[in-house]
Amino acid sequence: MQEAKNHITDIRAVDAATQQVWQYLEEVTDPEVPVLTVVDLGIIRGVITDGKSAEVTITPTYTGCPAMDMISTNIRMVLASHGYAPVTIKTILSPAWTTEWMTEAGKEKLKAYGIAPPNPKQSVCTPEYFHREEAVQCPHCNSFHTHMISEFGSTACKSLYRCDDCQEPFDYFKCH
Amino acid sequence: MISDKFLYTLFLADNALILGHRNSEWTGHGPNLEQDIAISNIALDLVGQARNLYQYAAEQYNNYRDELSGLITSPAFNQVQGPIDEDDLAYLRDVNEFRNNLLVEQPNGDWAKTILRQFLFSCYQQLLYERMKQSADLQLAAIAEKSLKEVLYHVRWSGEWVIRLGDGTEESKRRMQEAIASLWKFTGELFIAASFEKALASAPTAPAASTGAPGSPMETSLAGLVPAPESLKETWLEKVAGTFRLATLDMPANSWMQQGGKDCIHTEHLGFLLAEMQYLQRAYPGSEW
Structure with a gap:
């Protein structure tokens, strides 16, 4: 995972033309969580450009996430609007996306939007029954007295929680 | 043989699609809102996995059309002009060309039956994908690695429900x-x-690998690409x-x-499932919404 993280950093450290495409990609947001850009989500796995054409490699968050098709289209449209042609979108599955790739800025934006960001200590699904990860912090009142209502929420990437202090229900962007 | 890999990919895809479709029949009818959303x-997730697998099968089909075209005989499928895609494989094959396990096509029944079907299948899928993610076939390995993260949630969720219901009320x-x-x-x-599966799962042997012209995909041995299903049985x-014990249920x-x-x-x-699922694409080919 660490390796994959560095992979992104390396890509972003390259030439100005590539940097420019990365900057334009910040204009593409997740249709279901509109405060997050595709860069915040960590789904951009590579950019190849000569300043005229562009090839963007993305990886899906969840295999069935319906937002992925829209994200591809939006990337294509945004880059086309900046004059890139042709724009190619490639999808790779491995290494599999993890919430570890989400940027810190992205996590802050999520919280401000009312969605608890993935816990800093990555704890993905373990096979043990009735075993849950560490307390999830309420994005509204910051209390850790919260409990899970459902592992599965309004989108594949979220689960549903409720705060025992302020009583508000909230979405948790679960570790994956 | 390339045809074994194609059929195996279809088999994995059919399992995911058919169970995904069965589960989708609960949408709007779940026992409560949270579990409706969960199922x-x-x-x-399963339809997403099916899509990746069908895309891979379609790629194989388009690359080796001469070798593979005889494997699908459905008239609707054979009317497709040019390269096929994942939707053609899902919607235009007939029932006698689907290779999914009998378990996943069984009707939903009540919540207990749906839960148990999911649990039995997800446990199998977990073991299969854990092994398949090390496959020398990089695309199968990638799909397994990606899907496995989701399958772990399915195993835990369905297993917990098996325990809750088994160790719940008398009813x-x-x-x-x-x-x-x-x-x-x-x-x-x-x-x-x-x-x-036999063809793909057997251990690679020197004679098998050396038959035919080197580099020809038809002749290259694909042995050892996938786990032998028998080898998963004991752990399953x-x-x-173990789960039935926690649930105080009798093991058959x-x-x-x-x-x-x-x-x-x-x-x-x-x-019946396919008649409903495929109806729209058969009646209005290529329609989208």
Whole structure:
């Protein structure tokens, strides 16, 4: 995972033309969580450009996430609007996306939007029954007295929680 | 053989699609809102996995059309002009060309039966994908690695429900026990290799690898690409038995097992499922919404 993280950093450290495409990609947001850009989500796995054409490699968050098709289209449209042609979108599955790739800025934006960001200590699904990860912090009142209502929420990437202090229900962007 | 890999990819895809479709029949009808959303999420994961697998199967088909075209005879499928895609494989094959296990096509029944079907299958899928993610076939390995993260949630969620219902009220326990009685006979074939699994799962041997012209994909040995299904059985039984114990449910005795799904011989239920699922694409080819 660490390796994959560095992979992104390396890509972003390259030439100005590539940097420019990365900057334009910040204009593409997740249709279901509109405060997050595709860069915040960590789904951009590579950019190849000569300043005229562009090839963007993305990886899906969840295999069935319906937002992925829209994200591809939006990337294509945004880059086309900046004059890139042709724009190619490639999808790779491995290494599999993890919430570890989400940027810190992205996590802050999520919280401000009312969605608890993935816990800093990555704890993905373990096979043990009735075993849950560490307390999830309420994005509204910051209390850790919260409990899970459902592992599965309004989108594949979220689960549903409720705060025992302020009583508000909230979405948790679960570790994956 | 390239045809074995194609059929194996279709088999994995069909399992994911058919179970995904069955689960989607609960959408809007779940026992409560949270569980309605949960089963719909699982349906979405499975349909997503099916899509990746069908895309890979379509790629194989388009690359080796001469070798593979005889494997699908459905008239609707053979009317497709040019390269095929994942939708053609899902919507235009006939019931006698689907290779999914009998377990996943069984009707939803009550919540207990749906939960048990998911649990039995997800445990199998977990073991399969854990092994397949090390496959020398990089695309199968990638799909397995990606899907496995989702499957772990399915195993835990369905296993917890097996425990809740089994160790719940008298009625919930009775219903779980009935679900076991009705579904157990479809679990045997998960661990019996079909011909394409035998071809892919056997250990690579020097003579097999050296037949035919080097570099020709038709002749290159694909042996050892996927786990032998028999090798998953023991771990699967342990997991199921352990969960049933926590759920205070009786483990069924060794009994007669129904098989045929991987060889395209299905229970009557699959035809009805496909009739509904494929109707729109058959009636209005290529329509989108």
